[in-house]
Amino acid sequence: MPVDHGSTPTAIQINLGAIFVSLELSRSLWLITSLSPGAGEKMSKHSVRGGDVAGLLMRFAQLQEKARARTGQMFPIITVQEAGLDGFWIHRVLQDEGIESHVVDPASIATSRRQRRAKTDKIDGEALVRTLLAYKRGEPRVCAMVKAPTPEEEDQRRIGRERKTLIAERVQHVNRIKGLLFAQGIGDYEPLRRDRRERLEGLTTGDGRPLPRHLKTQIGRELDRLELLLEQIKAVEAERDTLLARIREVSAAQPAALLLGLKGIGAEFAALLWSEGMFRSFSNRRQVAAYAGLAPTPWKSGSVDREQGVSKAGNARLRTTMIQLAWLWLRHQPASALSRWFHQRIARNGGRLKKPMIVALARKLLIALWKYTTAGVVIEGAVAT
Known part of the structure; x- marks a missing residue:
């Protein structure tokens, strides 16, 4: 042109x-x-x-x-x-x-x-x-300005984010140990068991030999790092539980305290939902979904009308947490209206499209939890602990 x-x-x-x-x-x-x-x-x-x-x-x-x-x-x-x-x-x-x-x-x-x-x-x-x-x-939608969190709000997010990093490192060390042993014909060793050191001493290779000396030394050092990570994860989780207990003592109407009262939502999910999203103020449900990157992205032009899926343009940690929570919600809250809606949609599709539907459920669940923690709107059919 x-x-x-x-x-x-x-x-x-x-x-x-x-x-x-x-x-x-x-x-x-x-x-x-x-x-x-x-x-x-x-x-x-x-x-x-x-x-x-x-x-x-x-x-x-x-x-x-x-x-x-x-x-x-x-x-x-x-x-x-x-x-x-x-x-x-x-x-x-x-x-x-x-x-x-x-x-x-x-x-x-x-x-x-x-x-x-x-x-x-x-x-x-x-x-x-x-x-x-x-x-x-005052031009509309010219850009999106970021609402900066307070230093206290920013610091409170560190607990959940550090735990996620530590968990990822733990998975890496566990997989590395299992991979080293699998190459020697050993496939039943679990590094996370408490008797990992004792079982390491009694391992033999698939062809009946004792573990090579340098391999055993390398795995021992991997276990040292793994045990350090396990101790750090315990410390972070204790800090998280202390923070949640302090919040519940201040007010039972705090978002984190209300989330803990629902069956299927434990301390980790409550802390992540609160620190990553619920501490903010939103004007409507569209803002809530957009902040988590769960807003739809239609493609409409002339006769073309199709959906491209969720935008994924928001808080990735909150989005991942909500998708995980959606699966747990189906297990722990089967009588809720949201769970019934999910099963009806799946049945209508002949049992297919579970993954797209779980994302849709995550969006609906996030909005329902936001209404529950901010306006006290009870989630239909939800069971308290």
């Missing part, structure tokens, strides 16, 4: 009333792109060393002084940055300095659909400034 690059667009008249700044953050360099009143349409670009907060604030002061020299007024600064590995500490520093700061979901910013598109920090910085301008003008 031909594009007319020669015509000069009419300048957009915008009453800025502020200095709009975007931050492109990296480990070594922070690129500052700004659009100031009185500077026309040209965006200025400066850089400071990565992590140099004092240098960043000094650059902001210089931008304000230049704008004051041009217009005779002092303008506030409004910043935007992408959510990423830097977390929210820079956002909190700017807010503590009285600067209006925003954190944007980078996937929500419109980009060129060309197969080969240019991408540099300069281009990204200018795109962020334009996005911030549109957002402040």
Whole structure:
């Protein structure tokens, strides 16, 4: 499709009333792109060393002084940055300095659909400034701003996330030990049993030989690491249980305490659901499903009308937890309306499509749990512990 690059667009008249700044953050360099009143349409670009907060604030002061020299007024600064590995500490520093700061979901910013598109920090910085301008003008759905959690909320999520990491490491060590022994014809050794050390001493290979000396030493070191992981998992779970007990003592109406009262939801699920999603405030059920990445993604154009599945654009930990909980819900809450709906849909499909239906059940269950913990709407047919 031909594009007319020669015509000069009419300048957009915008009453800025502020200095709009975007931050492109990296480990070594922070690129500052700004659009100031009185500077026309040209965006200025400066850089400071990565992590140099004092240098960043000094650059902001210089931008304000230049704008004051041009217009005779002092303008506030409004910043935007992408959510990423830097977390929210820079956002909190700017807010503590009285600067209006925003954190944007980078996937929500419109980009060129060309197969080969240019991408540099300069281009990204200018795109962020334009996005911030549109957002402040009130343009609908121009981007999705991230609601930064408080330091306490962010810290409480560490327990569940650390346990998940430790469990994954435990699986790796168990599989490695089993793989080493299987190559010697041994397939009945369980590294998680309490008598793992004693059983290791009595193992013989498939051809009747004792375990080779170096192999036994290697497995012994793997068991050392495995036992350390088991102790750390116990410590994390004890910390989680202490936190949940403290919450229940404060108020039985807290989301985590209410979740623990339902059959089939234990301490781990209650802690994950609360720390990953239920602590936030949502306006409607669509926001709840979208936050977990369980919102539908239709493809409709003309006569084409098909469903592409869930978006998977939200909190992956919450989404995974809900799908696991959906299977457990069918087992522990078979008389609930949600379980009956699932079985009716499966029967209608001749017993097929269980996996797509379990995702749909996870979405319905998440919304039902949100209504239950926030508005006290009882889940029909659910049994309490």
